[in-house]
Amino acid sequence: MTSFPHLLAPGRIGATTVRNRVVMSPMETMYSTGDGLPSERTRDYFAARARGGVGLITLGATGIDHRHPETPGGLHLGTDGAVDAHRALVDVVHEHGAKIQPQLVHAGPDGLGPEIFGVESLGPSVIPSYLTGRPSSEISRRQLCEIFDLYKAAVRRAAEAGYDGIELHAAHGYMLLCSFLAPQRDRRTDGYRGDSPRGRVRVVLEALAAIRSEVGDALPITLRISGYERIAGGRPIYETARMATELVAAGGDAFHVSGGVIDRLVTGMVNAADDGDELNVGAAAAVKQVVDVPVIAVGRIHDPARAERILADGRADFVAMGRPLLADPELPDKLQADSRIGSVGASLAKTVSTQWNSVSRSTARSTPAPARSANSPRPEPTAPSASSW
Numbered sequence: 001m002t003s004f005p006h007l008l009a010p011g012r013i014g015a016t017t018v019r020n021r022v023v024m025s026p027m028e029t030m031y032s033t034g035d036g037l038p039s040e041r042t043r044d045y046f047a048a049r050a051r052g053g054v055g056l057i058t059l060g061a062t063g064i065d066h067r068h069p070e071t072p073g074g075l076h077l078g079t080d081g082a083v084d085a086h087r088a089l090v091d092v093v094h095e096h097g098a099k100i101q102p103q104l105v106h107a108g109p110d111g112l113g114p115e116i117f118g119v120e121s122l123g124p125s126v127i128p129s130y131l132t133g134r135p136s137s138e139i140s141r142r143q144l145c146e147i148f149d150l151y152k153a154a155v156r157r158a159a160e161a162g163y164d165g166i167e168l169h170a171a172h173g174y175m176l177l178c179s180f181l182a183p184q185r186d187r188r189t190d191g192y193r194g195d196s197p198r199g200r201v202r203v204v205l206e207a208l209a210a211i212r213s214e215v216g217d218a219l220p221i222t223l224r225i226s227g228y229e230r231i232a233g234g235r236p237i238y239e240t241a242r243m244a245t246e247l248v249a250a251g252g253d254a255f256h257v258s259g260g261v262i263d264r265l266v267t268g269m270v271n272a273a274d275d276g277d278e279l280n281v282g283a284a285a286a287v288k289q290v291v292d293v294p295v296i297a298v299g300r301i302h303d304p305a306r307a308e309r310i311l312a313d314g315r316a317d318f319v320a321m322g323r324p325l326l327a328d329p330e331l332p333d334k335l336q337a338d339s340r341i342g343s344v345g346a347s348l349a350k351t352v353s354t355q356w357n358s359v360s361r362s363t364a365r366s367t368p369a370p371a372r373s374a375n376s377p378r379p380e381p382t383a384p385s386a387s388s389w
C-alpha cells in the first residue's frame, strides 16, 4: 500500500491521461543549441526525469518567435525547422511513459530581441524590461494580431512534434500576456485598458480563441497564471477567480496557479524558504472552487507528504514541482517504492532551493550552501502540518 495514493493516481488534462499527479514545473535550462533548439543535453535531462516517473513534464519558456528570446539561446517553436528537434525530445520522453508539453511564450517587453536580433520589444505600454531596464514600445492592434498568428503557428508545430498539450504562460506579470494582466504594467486606455479587469484579460481570451481556431480540441491548453501578484496594486485573487470561468469558456483545459510577479533576481517567482511552503495553494484552491477543470498547484511544495495532503484535501488536482525534480529526477519513482525515501527528494530540493536563492539574491558573490554528503544523517520525513491550510 503506497503512502501517496492521491499523488500516484492517474489523472486527466483535457483528453490527455497522465500516469500520476506529479507535474514538472517549467524551468528554463539553457541547455538548448545556440539557435534555440532542444539539444542532446536537453533530451538527456528530460529523459532522466521521464525515466524517474514524473507524470507530465512542462518545458521551460519556449518562444513563439525565435527573434524574441527571453534568454540567450532560449528554446523556441518559432520556425518550421524547429519541429524535428522537438519531435526527438518528445519521443525520448514518451519512451519512458511521461507526457510533455512546451510552455509557450512571447517575451514581449522582457525579451532579448533588441540586444540579439535588433528588433523592437513590444509591451502593453512603454514599460522597462524587468531584466535589462530597456523600455518596450506600446504594441498596436495590428501587431497584436500578428502575434496571435505566431501563437497559432507555434501550436501547430507543437502538435506536429507530438507534444501532449501546451502551457500558455500568463503568470508572473512579465512577458507579453501577463504584462497585460498586470495592472501596474498595462497602462492602456483602449479596449485592453489596464484599469479594468475586462480590459486586462482580453488579450488572453483572444490568444486562446486564436489557438483554438488553429488546433481545435487536439491539444489541451493549460493556463499558467499568478493567483495573485503579491505586490501593492497587483492583481488580487478574487479577480483571478472571476477571470478563471471566462478563461475556461474561451478554451482553457487546466490552470497552473503560481503567484507573484517577477523581479530582476526572480525571488518573486522562485520563492525562498522565508516566503514559506505551499504559498500558492490557497490561490489554487480558490480557482478550483469556481472551475470544473483540473488545477495544478505549485510553489515550494517540496515535501511529498505535503503534496499528498494537498490533493487529499481537494485543494488541487495536480502538484507541480520545480526544484525538487531538478534535485532528484527519480523522486516520483521513489514514492512508489518507499514513503521515507521521498524525504531524500525534499532534502535535496531544500539544498538546491537554498543555492538558487542565495545565488539569485547576492549574485556572483554568494557562496552556495554545502551539498548534503551521502553519509550525513537523513532528516525524518516532515509530517504535514495541520496549520498548513
Ligand SMILES: Cc1cc2nc3c(=O)[nH]c(=O)nc-3n(C[C@H](O)[C@H](O)[C@H](O)COP(=O)(O)O)c2cc1C
Pocket (backbone or CB within 6 Å): 025, 026, 027, 028, 029, 059, 060, 061, 103, 169, 171, 224, 258, 269, 270, 271, 298, 299, 300, 301, 302, 320, 321, 322, 323, 324, 356
Ligand atoms: C531554474 C529555474 C527556471 C525557471 N524557469 C521558469 C520558466 O521558464 N517559466 C516559468 O513559468 N517558471 C519558471 N520557473 C519557476 C518554476 O516553474 C516554479 O514555479 C518555481 O520554481 C516554484 O516551484 P518550486 O518551489 O517547486 O521550485 C523557474 C524556476 C527555476 C528554479
